Amino acid sequence: MVEPLSDRRRQILEAIIEEYIATAQPIGSRTLTRFSAISLSPASVRNVMAELEEQGYLHSPHTSAGRVPTEKAYRYYIDSLLRVNCLDRARQDQIEQHYHRRGLQMGELLREASRTLSTVAHYTGLVMVPRLQSTVFRRIEFVKLSSRQVLTVFITQSGMIQNRLIETSEEFTAAELEQITNYLNQTMSGLSIREARALILAEMAQEKALYDRLLQRSFQLSEEALAEIADGEVIIEGTSHLLDQPEFNDLERMKRIFRAFEQKSLLLNLLDRGLKAKGVQVIIGSETEYPELAGCSLITANYSGRRGTLGALGVIGPSRMPYSTLIPIVDYTAGMISRMLDEETE
């Protein structure tokens, strides 16, 4: 799919993409020779442009406008042309100083991350809250509130805390709850929530549980605690930055995007998709497979705690985005969050 391009084509394509990213205007042969270091006549550039267009890297909005990079061009640019430099000190500091406040809860930390991303990058920041289902169980705790109400609190290895108020059908004594707590903490330690649930369901099915009344009830309780835990949240910050993009003049398109933001499941899927991969990922336009996000790109990276990948974060905006500056920002932020989560759970 990605045929190698001759040196010259490569060079011109790169110049067009960068110029377009900077100006948001279609690039003509003339402007290109003026503003870039290409020492060719406009006519030659035109020839190359025509070829690049034929190959699907460029596209003219109409006959006498300049050329605009296609998704294919961006893809090629990112995969083959882009050399991501390190994040400069100034930006590093800018990011760091957002996290000076210590002892943030994980939720607050992630929200701060999204906000920082959006302000530093001047794009819209996304942070996916870790999926509880696949995080590792650390501790479960039951607190009796009234005769029929039990508060369950459980904590994951990565320091996430989740509460759930349960109305029980029968009363538990405080002593029973303590026994149950101890038992469950022993049994489920080290398992992921998903595994823990599977275990519980399996045990409940087994007949030995039928004879041990307390055991049976403890399984019931924990099953209720773990069922339907709130999951799959995405924190979006800085949507107003999108309004500053010249692309915003296309009202219909921007409406589509804002609607997509409200359907968080969509963004969640995209962030989810990169979870297995390592490093920074870029998803361009139709690669999202959501028509609502046509013309949009995402830059994402995973963050992790002590025990492996937890979630993903990134920025989203029009495909015409300054990848070379944003990629390091996303990368650095992901690293930063990972470090902070590490410290917290030590």
Add this chain to the structure above:
Amino acid sequence: MVEPLSDRRRQILEAIIEEYIATAQPIGSRTLTRFSAISLSPASVRNVMAELEEQGYLHSPHTSAGRVPTEKAYRYYIDSLLRVNCLDRARQDQIEQHYHRRGLQMGELLREASRTLSTVAHYTGLVMVPRLQSTVFRRIEFVKLSSRQVLTVFITQSGMIQNRLIETSEEFTAAELEQITNYLNQTMSGLSIREARALILAEMAQEKALYDRLLQRSFQLSEEALAEIADGEVIIEGTSHLLDQPEFNDLERMKRIFRAFEQKSLLLNLLDRGLKAKGVQVIIGSETEYPELAGCSLITANYSGRRGTLGALGVIGPSRMPYSTLIPIVDYTAGMISRMLDEETE
């Protein structure tokens, strides 16, 4: 300030406001005689309009456009002209069916409320999360996670649950924690968080605490638990509805509004302001005292749990909004949420 208007002026003003709300177009004397039930010639209407303009109820964008209601007109309309009817069954059902799922946590319930508001009203929904500081303490619980880490959970009467992970400077034994828990639960029951904190600080200052080491430490611990609890959140849903308003053509203005949304403290203040009042409140444009929200109106109502007002919710949009339909929606939703919170904590 609000001088009484003659019957005729009143009638014409009302017609103009309603027509303008429906069409977003400046209203001329001619169109008014055509579309409303006013049996006067355009010329007479013009005279009245001129008077209304002089009194500050109307405003012409330019010489030969129609008239547009001013904030003063909206204020008068809402205070004197508007007769809020009950919410029709159809809409009631539409709202109800969003809450069929039972056993929602408070947070989820409030988020759902914001979403429902926005979809039913076709405006942007706002819900203020109750201020913990002023809610009534119900229970505090400490869970020892590791030698130096204690998880504190506390629960308010209204069923809100708050966690905090505390790094302690010295180790607590499980038994000590239990003692502390019992002591605190006894002492602080029925107080608001604010009062509880005040009590703790006072006790810590008193010398008797100095001699009781456990007491001292328990105060320290609870003070840390209650300090800086996350507070003052606003849930905003359905911002994309704003994009459908014809006012959206004024890009600059819309940018201002979206930026205001990101500064949640601003909306929080507005919602906060109505907390003392009863029933539905309408805040129009400059009454917000935020220039960012010029041309915007809020409709808010308070919701409460068993023990008094908890928070506020509402919708926000351009001042030209169909108050007569939105007010009942906001009102009904607030009532609904109050009922559901009541049930939950029984």
Add this chain to the structure above:
DNA sequence: ATTTGGCACTCCGCAGAGACGAGTGCCAAG
């Protein structure tokens, strides 16, 4: 004393015409 019709005037919005500029493709000469 109000109401109304008439009239002159204002001003926005729209559509068409023309100039301009940026860009293109192609071709033939370097």
Add this chain to the structure above:
DNA sequence: CTTGGCACTCGTCTCTGCGGAGTGCCAAAT
């Protein structure tokens, strides 16, 4: 292969004129 030239295409901008909707005011009608 590169380049300059040339004819052509289009979108944008500006100007212009026109129609419509609205206004204010005045004098006649009620």
